[in-house]
Amino acid sequence: MQKELPQSLKDVAVFPEDPRYDKVRSNDFKVGQPKIVILAETEEQVIETINYTASIRQDQNEKFPLSVRCGGHGLAATSVNDQGVILDLSQMNQISVVDKEKGLVNVQAGALWSDVAVKLHSDQLVISSGDHGDTGVGGLAVSGGMGTILRSFGLTIDKVIEATIITADGKKHIVDKENESDLFWGIRGGGGQFGVVTEFLFQADKATAVNSKIANPMIVQTINYSITDLFEFIQGWHNWFKTASNKLTSTLFLNKGPDQTITVQTRNFWYGEETSESKNVLEQALRLGTVSATTEILMNYSDFFPDEHARIEGKNPVFAKNTLVTHIPQEIAVEIEKLLELSFVYGVELRALGGAVNEKTADFNAWPFREAEIMIAYFFNKEYTDQAIQLFQPIQEFGQGVYGAYSSDTSQEENARVWPGATGKKIKEVKEKYDPTNLFDQNRQL
Numbered sequence: 001m002q003k004e005l006p007q008s009l010k011d012v013a014v015f016p017e018d019p020r021y022d023k024v025r026s027n028d029f030k031v032g033q034p035k036i037v038i039l040a041e042t043e044e045q046v047i048e049t050i051n052y053t054a055s056i057r058q059d060q061n062e063k064f065p066l067s068v069r070c071g072g073h074g075l076a077a078t079s080v081n082d083q084g085v086i087l088d089l090s091q092m093n094q095i096s097v098v099d100k101e102k103g104l105v106n107v108q109a110g111a112l113w114s115d116v117a118v119k120l121h122s123d124q125l126v127i128s129s130g131d132h133g134d135t136g137v138g139g140l141a142v143s144g145g146m147g148t149i150l151r152s153f154g155l156t157i158d159k160v161i162e163a164t165i166i167t168a169d170g171k172k173h174i175v176d177k178e179n180e181s182d183l184f185w186g187i188r189g190g191g192g193q194f195g196v197v198t199e200f201l202f203q204a205d206k207a208t209a210v211n212s213k214i215a216n217p218m219i220v221q222t223i224n225y226s227i228t229d230l231f232e233f234i235q236g237w238h239n240w241f242k243t244a245s246n247k248l249t250s251t252l253f254l255n256k257g258p259d260q261t262i263t264v265q266t267r268n269f270w271y272g273e274e275t276s277e278s279k280n281v282l283e284q285a286l287r288l289g290t291v292s293a294t295t296e297i298l299m300n301y302s303d304f305f306p307d308e309h310a311r312i313e314g315k316n317p318v319f320a321k322n323t324l325v326t327h328i329p330q331e332i333a334v335e336i337e338k339l340l341e342l343s344f345v346y347g348v349e350l351r352a353l354g355g356a357v358n359e360k361t362a363d364f365n366a367w368p369f370r371e372a373e374i375m376i377a378y379f380f381n382k383e384y385t386d387q388a389i390q391l392f393q394p395i396q397e398f399g400q401g402v403y404g405a406y407s408s409d410t411s412q413e414e415n416a417r418v419w420p421g422a423t424g425k426k427i428k429e430v431k432e433k434y435d436p437t438n439l440f441d442q443n444r445q446l
Contacts, residue, residue, distance in 0.1 A: 003056050005036075006048045012039045012091075024088055025080065026314035027072035029382075029408070032080030034067075041091045043164070043172065043198050049087050050196065051170045054439055067442045068196050070110050071136025072312045075320045075408045078192075078442050079139070089138055092198060095119040103204040104161075109138030109197055114305035121302040124207040124216050126271075128153040128356075131251075133305030141200050142187050143405035144367055146375070148218065148269040148304060151246045151355025153205050157188040157365055158356075162201035167194065168439040176201075186430040189366030190419070191404060193427075193443040194434045207301075209273045216301045219270040221282050225289035226261045230254075231333035233264070234350065236288045238327065242373065244281045246355035247271045254348045256340040264289065274298060318346060319382035319408040321392045323399025323417075324353070324372035335394045336376070342391070344384040349377040368423040369401045377406055404444050415446050 005013055014020050014037040024039065025032040038049045053066040065084030072079055080086055089110035098104040100123045107116055107127075114133030120126060130140050131147040145156020153159065162176040165187060173195075175184040186194050207216040227233045241250050249269045257263035268285055270278045286294065325332070328350075336348055354373045362368040376395055380388040389409065396402075396417075404418035419427045424446055431438075431445065438445075 003052070003059065006052060008045055008048050009038055009052065012041060012045060013037070014039060023311060025086065026312055027069060027074065027077055027079045028312045028316045029075065029077040029314060029318070030080055031314035032067075032086060033082040034080065034084055034086045037086045037088055039088050039091050043166065046087065046089075046166050046196055046198055047170045047172070049085065050166055050168065050439070053085050054168065054170070054437070057437070057439070065442050066439060068138070068192055068440075069136075070138035071112055071134055073132060073135045074139045074143075075318075075406055076404065076410050076444055077408065078410065078444060080314075081442055084442075087196065089196075089198070090136070097123055097125070098201070100125070103206055105202045105204045106199060107137050107141075107202060108199050109136070109141070111137045112309065113137060113140070114308065117302040117305045120204060121216055121300060124209070125204040126153070126207065126216065126301055127156065127159055127202050127204045129156050131304075134308050134310055137200065138197055139192070140405065142189075142197055143191050144189065144403055146351060146353075146403070146406070148249055149271045149301070150357060151241075151249045151352065152271045154356035154360065155367060157367060158360060159202045159204070160188050160200050161203045163187055163197050164199040165195045165197045168435040168437060182426075182430050183434060186366055186427060190427050190430065191444050193431055193440050193445040195440065214273070214298060214300050217273045217298055218301045218304065219272075219274060219278060219282065219296065219298050220304065221266075221268040221270070221285065221296045222294065223264075223266040223268070223285060223291055224293040225264040225266065226257055226292050227264060227289045228261055230262055230337055231328075231330045233289050234328050234333055237350075238374065240284055240288060241352045242354060245277060247278070248281055248352075249355075250285075250352040252350040254336065254340060254350070262337070262340065271301070317381050317383070318379050319385050319388065320377060320379050320406060321389065321396070321409055322375055322377040322403055322406045323396050324369045324401050324403060325374050325376060325399050326371055328374060328376070332376075332395055332398050339378060339391060342380070342388075344381040344388065346379040346381070349375075349379070351375040351377065363422070366419065366423055366427060368420070369403075372400060375403060375406070382408070410444050412446070415444055418444065419446060
């Protein structure tokens, strides 16, 4: 790398010889070998980094990758690279409530969701997010966002009402449904392929607690089941959450137990205070299968996201696949059971969708799967990727598409499942318009 860094970047640049290098070069799933990491503190430094990378490509006709990292937890692991630049936004982490009554909240892309939840707690506001506190806002808020209040308030991308993005030409755009609406549509579900989003304006939701002593209450119920008929159990679970209030969200994690049984670790989330309705719904959950253990805790929503800020070192061996479905018939339940037999499989997750997710139209943003009611996710050791992908194929073919932020597969075939049909066509048009030289080629794209 012969081109000299702009003066504004020299104080925020980390090179391999820097003692900080090992702390900033990786994400959770990959150890990067970049030539430089930029710990940007301002939008001007983001612009300079984009222009610097683009100029190297143009002057030297060289493939010089540019990755963007916020929290570093993305399963696709595209936020780091080898022999290029990592633009790290973790220093751009400010969170401010613009209007408490209207629920307007500005969040910079480098903030972590645990910090957002804590910041909004005193104002009794929430933004639908993932369910891991160390997840970066930027990656989730351009890709999807499934978490503990999913059925109550939808995806994270559904709550973005304005964003600031720096495109490949180094220009700053403030986009919303009236201004550059095509780009605004694309960054809500299309990931980071159009540019670097530095800030979001969210429409937060207000807590509805009336009688609870807890300001922003959520009931977390955990249940361990031991079951022998997976199809019957899934049918009962699906009918249970589908007919319950949207205040309920549920996730299952399946593994093979002893004596040919299947163990199910369940987390059910009721967003709101304890009522006769919540008691009835959560009691019904205890009748879905043979219960071996259960707990139930009333807590503040923000307390669910511990303030970890853990160091990430690229050591996570997990590879993930998923598909989105409207239901799970018996033949798919059988295929799920087959996966659980394998020694390299860590488990299968079933995540309840529906509710507020289904209230948007398929073209509302670049996440078109508005009829989906369940996500089937499959986690395995990445050393067995080829074999595991083949085994998942019958389930993949049954599904209607893929949630890209929950998939480690970045192949063209997978990307076509992330953005199928009309969504994919529009994604390509927006990409060509705002990044014609494909500067942001490290991100998932068609």
